[in-house]
Amino acid sequence: xxxxxxxxxxxxxxxxxxxxxxxxxxxxxxxxxxxxxxxxxxxxxxxxxxxxxxxxxxxxxxxxxxxxxxxxxxxxxxxxxxxxxxxxxxxxxxxxxxxxxxxxxxxxxxxxxxxxxxxxxxxxxxxxxxxxxxxxxxxxxxxxxxxxxxxxxxxxxxxxxxxxxxxxxxxxxxxxxxxxxxxxxxxxxxxxxxxxxxxxxxxxxxxxxxxxxxxxxxxxxxxxxxxxxxxxxxxxxxxxxxxxxxxxxxxxxxxxxxxxxxxxxxxxxxxxxxxxxxxxxxxxxxxxxxxxxxxxxxxxxxxxxxxxxxxxxxxxxxxxxxxxxxxxxxxxxxxxxxxxxxxxxxxxxxxxxxxxxxxxxxxxxxxxxxxxxxxxxx
RNA sequence: GGAGGGGUUCCCGAGCGGCCAAAGGGAACAGACUGUAAAUCUGUCGGCGGAGCCUUCGGAGGUUCGAAUCCUCCCCCCUCCA
Numbered sequence: 031x032x033x034x035x036x037x038x039x040x041x042x043x044x045x046x047x048x049x050x051x052x053x054x055x056x057x058x059x060x061x062x063x064x065x066x067x068x069x070x071x072x073x074x075x076x077x078x079x080x081x082x083x084x085x086x087x088x089x090x091x092x093x094x095x096x097x098x099x100x101x102x103x104x105x106x107x108x109x110x111x112x113x114x115x116x117x118x119x120x121x122x123x124x125x126x127x128x129x130x131x132x133x134x135x136x137x138x139x140x141x142x143x144x145x146x147x148x149x150x151x152x153x154x155x156x157x158x159x160x161x162x163x164x165x166x167x168x169x170x171x172x173x174x175x176x177x178x179x180x181x182x183x184x185x186x187x188x189x190x191x192x193x194x195x196x197x198x199x200x201x202x203x204x205x206x207x208x209x210x211x212x213x214x215x216x217x218x219x220x221x222x223x224x225x226x227x228x229x230x231x232x233x234x235x236x237x238x239x240x241x242x243x244x245x246x247x248x249x250x251x252x253x254x255x256x257x258x259x260x261x262x263x264x265x266x267x268x269x270x271x272x273x274x275x276x277x278x279x280x281x282x283x284x285x286x287x288x289x290x291x292x293x294x295x296x297x298x299x300x301x302x303x304x305x306x307x308x309x310x311x312x313x314x315x316x317x318x319x320x321x322x323x324x325x326x327x328x329x330x331x332x333x334x335x336x337x338x339x340x341x342x343x344x345x346x347x348x349x350x351x352x353x354x355x356x357x358x359x360x361x362x363x364x365x366x367x368x369x370x371x372x373x374x375x376x377x378x379x380x381x382x383x384x385x386x387x388x389x390x391x392x393x394x395x396x397x398x399x400x401x402x403x404x405x406x407x408x
Numbered sequence: 409g410g411a412g413g414g415g416u417u418c419c420c421g422a423g424c425g426g427c428c429a430a431a432g433g434g435a436a437c438a439g440a441c442u443g444u445a446a447a448u449c450u451g452u453c454g455g456c457g458g459a460g461c462c463u464u465c466g467g468a469g470g471u472u473c474g475a476a477u478c479c480u481c482c483c484c485c486c487u488c489c490a
Contacts, residue, residue, distance in 0.1 A: 071444050092443075130443045138445090151445045177443080220443090251442045259442095280443035301444045308447045309440085324437070354447095355436095362447050 032207070037216055037243050038063075038275040038296075044389045048267060048294030051384040054244075054275050056122040056174035057214050058114065061089045063275065063296040064380050066287065066373045067124060069304060072097050073107070073117040076304050077362040078370065080119040086339060086367055087374040090121060090174070092299050095167050096128035100150050100157065104170035112172025124299070125173035127164045129220065129248065130280070133182035141181060143198065161202040162209040169213055177246065178206040180220040185254040192224035199248075200236045207240050216243035218277060224249060225258055227265040234269040244275040247295070251281045260289055267294040284313055284376055288396050291380050292389070303373045307365035310354050313372045317400045319347075321365065326351045339371035340364075 031037065043050045054061040068075045068083065071094040075083060083091065093113050098104060110116045113123050128146070132139045138149045145160030161179040168176035180199045183192050199222045210217055219237035223230035237245060247266050250259050263278060270276055277297035278290050287298055303313060310322035314334035319326075321333065332342035333350065341350070341364040353361035383392035 067443095069444065076444080077447080094444080097444085124443095126443050131445090133443090135445070180443095182443080246443080248443070277443090282442045286442070298443095300442050301446085302442050305444065305446065305448085306441060309449090310447095311441080320439090322438095357447070359447080 031214055031216055031243055032210060032212065034241060036273045036275075038273065040273065042385055042387075044384055045387060046390055047292050049291050049380075049384050049389045050272075050294060050296070051381045052275070052296065054296070056090075056216060058120060058122045058174050061122055062381055064287075064291045064377055064384075065089055065297050066377045067092050067297065067299040068370050068373075069299050069301045070117075070119075072101075073113060075366075075370070077308060077359075077366040078304075080117065082340075082363075082367055083119070083370070084121070086371040087378065088121070088370065089374075091119060091123055093123055093125045093171060093173060094128070094131075095125050095164050095171070095177075096131040096148070096159065098125075098171060099128070099159070099167050100152060100155075104167040108170040108172070112170075114172060122174040123172075124175035125168045125171055125177065126279075126299075127168070127177040127179040127220075128159050129164075129177070129180035129182055132179075133184070133252075141198075143201075145179070145202075161206045165206050165209045165217070169211055169215060173215060175216045175218060175244070176210075177218050178203045178220055178242075180222060180248050182249045182252065183222060183224045185225060185252045187224050189224075189226060189229075192222075192226055192229060196222045196224065196229050196233050200233060203237055203242075204240050207242065218242055218244040218246050218275075220246045220248040220279070221266050221270075222249045223262075223266070225254055225262055227262070230262060230266045231269045234266055238269075238271060242274070244277060244297075245270045246277040246279050246297075248279050250278065251286070256286075259286075260293065263290055263295065264293050284373070284396075287373070287376060288380070288393055291384075292393055298377075303369035304366050307369040308362045310361075310365070312350075312365060313369050315372075315399055321347060321350050322354050323351075333368055334372070337368065337372065337375075339368050339375075341368040341371075 037055045038052055040050055040052045052063050054063055068088050068091045070091045073093055075091055107113055107116050114120055132146045135151055138151055140147045145158055148157050150157060164179040179202050181195045183195050203219045219242035221233045223233040250262055267276055275296045278295045280300055281298055282300050310320060312319045312321050312333045315336045319333055326347040329347040331347055333347055334342055383389045
């Protein structure tokens with residue numbers, strides 16, 4: 031929305047760190063932050079139904095501009111009720127712009143000032159995505175939060191290269207804001223700047239000058255050491271206006287979420303809970319559990335004895351291992367439900383801790399739960 | 409009874425004198441996975457701490473400097489004919 035009014039209401043700030051909780055208002059309702067957004071690239075969070083998502087506590091999910099643009103096409107989705115009607119999800123949706131695909135499909139993409147030219151990863155068709163196109167496609171998709179098209183810089187990258195790419199992302203951001211119609215959809219800018227604190231700062235200031243409904247941190251968790259990622263997060267957040275939501279894109283592990291909330295981030299998305307679920311790895315309050323490992327062959331315990339998700343309430347590790355080893359479809363569904371529940375619950379716990387002014391204690395406890403356990407004896 | 413084909417490392421299956429501890433699958437075991445080209449990818453996969461050595465290609469002999477590969481006999485399996 032081009033109103034200049036923040037869609038975000040800050041409810042509480044931690045007394046001893048930048049952690050905070052709040053409410054983000056969108057066309058499809060409010061989102062309590064800090065929040066984790068399951069990734070549903072192709073108008074589906076892989077292996078789970080929208081009903082599953084509601085039950086496990088997902089407040090908002092992602093969709094992807096590039097993928098939905100090439101298949102089935104944004105005009106088709108517009109006709110069939112927008113993304114919400116098309117996929118039967120009636121809570122908020124954030125759509126990524128395709129910027130990450132410029133990065134992950136770099137061998138198929140060519141970047142110019144005008145935009146990104148792709149050869150479709152499906153059939154090689156040449157297609158073009160400009161910042162304006164990305165906004166218009168997301169308007170057709172009807173997402174609640176749109177992301178500007180950006181260029182994600184790999185790690186490591188030299189300063190000059192980073193500076194150039196970041197400057198162009200800034201110009202693309204201005205064009206995106208300008209291209210936006212008055213639909214009520216929110217538009218977030220994306221701070222790049224690689225691993226250079228001053229470039230991050232400059233990028234943040236440029237975006238704030240343009241004025242967005244929220245600010246995202248892009249180009250992190252691209253292979254750099256964790257400490258560097260946390261340092262860049264800190265450095266960037268400190269230059270963003272506190273009354274707007276802050277979104278750390280593509281992150282991360284449960285530890286990353288805790289560390290980033292601790293540093294003032296409000297929103298996250300990551301394929302990790304869903305992808306790793308499909309690859310036989312479950313997140314638990316005591317650490318990671320690789321359900322395909324032979325030690326769970328006859329283990330009657332649920333994946334996480336502390337967890338109250340549908341999977342943990344009904345199924346044993348032995349059964350889940352059997353399903354996974356047999357490549358049964360249900361394995362992917364039950365594992366995904368568990369991991370997403372774990373992520374969403376972790377965020378709920380963090381919100382609660384911030385509201386109760388005890389986030390620092392929460393963070394300490396989060397780690398002590400893990401330190402007490404050897405992965406083999408989870 | 410006659411004619412032909414075959415028995416290979418957990419399974420399927422290639423190899424048909426040296427480059428073979430033996431291709432390639434599968435299974436199994438382990439690892440990776442961070443804005444999803446991902447129900448994907450990588451590694452290990454006879455034994456012994458390694459260079460190396462030892463045991464292995466239905467069984468027993470033999471030929472050869474050298475055999476999973478050639479010869480003899482034996483044991484199983486399959487197809488066709490009677």
